[in-house]
Amino acid sequence: MAEAVKSSRVEAAYERLKDEIRTNRMPPGFQAPEPEIAIRLGMSRTPVREALIRLEAEGLVELIPRRGVRVLPIRAEDMREIYQILTSLEPDAAARYAETNPGEAELAPLEQATAEMEAALESEDLDTWAEADDRFHQILLDLQGNRRLKDFVRALYDQAHRARVVTMRMRGPPHRSTQEHREILNYLRAGDGDSVRRLFKQHRTRSAEELLAILEKYKLGQL
Amino acid sequence: MAEAVKSSRVEAAYERLKDEIRTNRMPPGFQAPEPEIAIRLGMSRTPVREALIRLEAEGLVELIPRRGVRVLPIRAEDMREIYQILTSLEPDAAARYAETNPGEAELAPLEQATAEMEAALESEDLDTWAEADDRFHQILLDLQGNRRLKDFVRALYDQAHRARVVTMRMRGPPHRSTQEHREILNYLRAGDGDSVRRLFKQHRTRSAEELLAILEKYKLGQL
DNA sequence: AAATAAATTAATGCATACATTGACGAATGC
């Protein structure tokens, strides 16, 4: 699952920075010059720079000419963009995959993730729930064969991650979402592409609406 | 239209290399070590390296550990991936745009591009036709407001470009395609999102099939 | 002659050096 560890400093810098951004240790809006980051990571500017270029390409940071890196905040508008794309891509991808009539062995990890979501929902363990939810989508991305789609959608997940973490606790327990996962899985088993697409589309549309409503309601201009 | 000219060497290297790849002056499979590229572009390795990292992120080249850059060939499988994504994204994006009920002024460039396609088809000027076709899609991308979608789809266009150029002359005149553009434009005018989506989906599905059939027929394993 | 080992070459990954230039603050003028 984990990418091959290419023990290079660029790789190390990339992973560490990405992690610090995801976990809000480098919060949105955070800004620092390259040399500072380099010192913090204990390496020279060169590998840091290359890592930053990659992170910029993935939409996590911005390199401002004289002010260094800035961790990009996520605004409601960004979430709208991201969810529009997910709503277009994921349902079709999942439908295509369904039509390959995947066997039970292949679907096992999805079943596992779904079961975990159900259990976590029961025990009101939101962190575990979110982790399993994320895993479900990641697994599906891996199963569906389109590499470009996978990489791009994954980058979008990464961008949206922080906002999801914040808003997760601002709404009721995700019964509906959990149930939708279960239904999607059932239709994947049945090889019913059209139903998978329809449900997945609904799943994404609904979560987008919920999320945007929360951002609106709590005036969370940017995260 | 043209990106702001950020007179930096990285930018220059990026643009030149991208252009050389698009125009097949650096053909698929072409391979060269960094220092060689640097010398050819008359600059040091550093900016070249940064440009290459960006090009790699966009899927145009691959950086192989001890052998330098390699211009990625496009295989049938790649075209399939690319068209799957386009078929999911563009129709929805166009439909959303249609539902904003765009005015005639906004649609003018699209009308222009469509008219040019029709004229070029008439005079059997394939190059002009292809240019107008590309322009139509680019304009629509710009009009539709999703920036992430725009950048990503544009990168896909770039990847597919070479294959499109090659296959274009291996088939009959693109009557159907031209007509579809006209119809899509009509429904954009009418603000009829559903029809735009349906037609656009058909448009992409059909061109994908045609293209893949040609690749198959002429055994064009990679371009 | 084939296989193995040693030596050479060269590319990368990273560190470092340096010129340029924007940002910021101090000093000056009004």
Added chain:
DNA sequence: GCATTCGTCAATGTATGCATTAATTTATTT
């Protein structure tokens, strides 16, 4: 006191240097 100019400082963009190490060639052995 406020605006303006100048000077300092520091960050970036780029070049260069260097150690490491894979690839390749040459030499050696059987």
